[in-house]
Amino acid sequence: MPKKNTENNTLADNRKAWHDYFIEETYECGIELVGTEVKSIRNGRANLKDSYAEIRNGEVFACNMHVSPYTEGNIFNVDPLRKRKLLLHKTEINKLLGYTTQKGYTLVPVAMYLKNRRVKVKLAVAVGKKNYDKRDAMKEKDAKREIDRSMKNVR
Template sequence: MPEHVSGLDGTYDMKIVCQNRKAAHEYFFDELIEAGMVLLGPEVKSLREGRASLVDSYGKIKDSEIYLYNMHITPYPYAHHMDLDPLRPRKLLLKRREIKRLIGKTEEKGYTLVPTKVYFSKGRAKVELALARGKRKYDKRQVLKEKELQREIEQAKKREGY
């Protein structure tokens, strides 16, 4: 089910639809970018119900536009008049200046666009893209060792009453 996040003063309301937790394990994030999505009505209704998955999805630049590939949005059960492909490429909405900058960055060796979460902000569907570099196996092992060490430190503090 979608998760709600709001500010202390109630100035914004963000409804998280889905997250790509595996991406943080697989990539180093250099930058996070918020982009709008071009969706059809039944897709928006499915997103509001939390019926989406970012597993194996990625962003790609095609003809000076950015598209999101392999994002699965389950078809809305009551939209019989539209037969939509759940994995169709979806155009992302960014300013031209941001797109040009991302084109330059993704042409560098090792950079890719990875979606980290899909959410609603002020009633609009948004996707958070990360400009990311892939982790090597030893990087992943190092991160796991650091997490385990931190967990042990926290447990020791609790035992000693800190």
């Protein structure tokens, strides 16, 4: 059986994180979900906007991650904004703990995707951008867009 293409299996994306933070490092981690949550996520009903991760008692939890209730789930549905445990190795958790104790660093879920039929979360170690950093990024983006336009007209 040929291996399936793993490209474009993204279920949810946090584009706002790339705008609001400098992404230092990313980690792939599993997530502890209930059955109806998996069905809802596979239907594209997850939202990572304004979500973050925190470390408590040696475990990593994703907070403020919204997973809409599954329509056919009735009594098996859970709270859409509940804290969900992220599955990482102990050494990775200790490394993340070292980052978050430094001032300005935070953990942000950047993407949620399928890998080998399992839901994975890409967790990023991030530093917040200041307003002038955001303006500089927008200027660079506009300049790149203008260059691409002029190169397109030349052809």
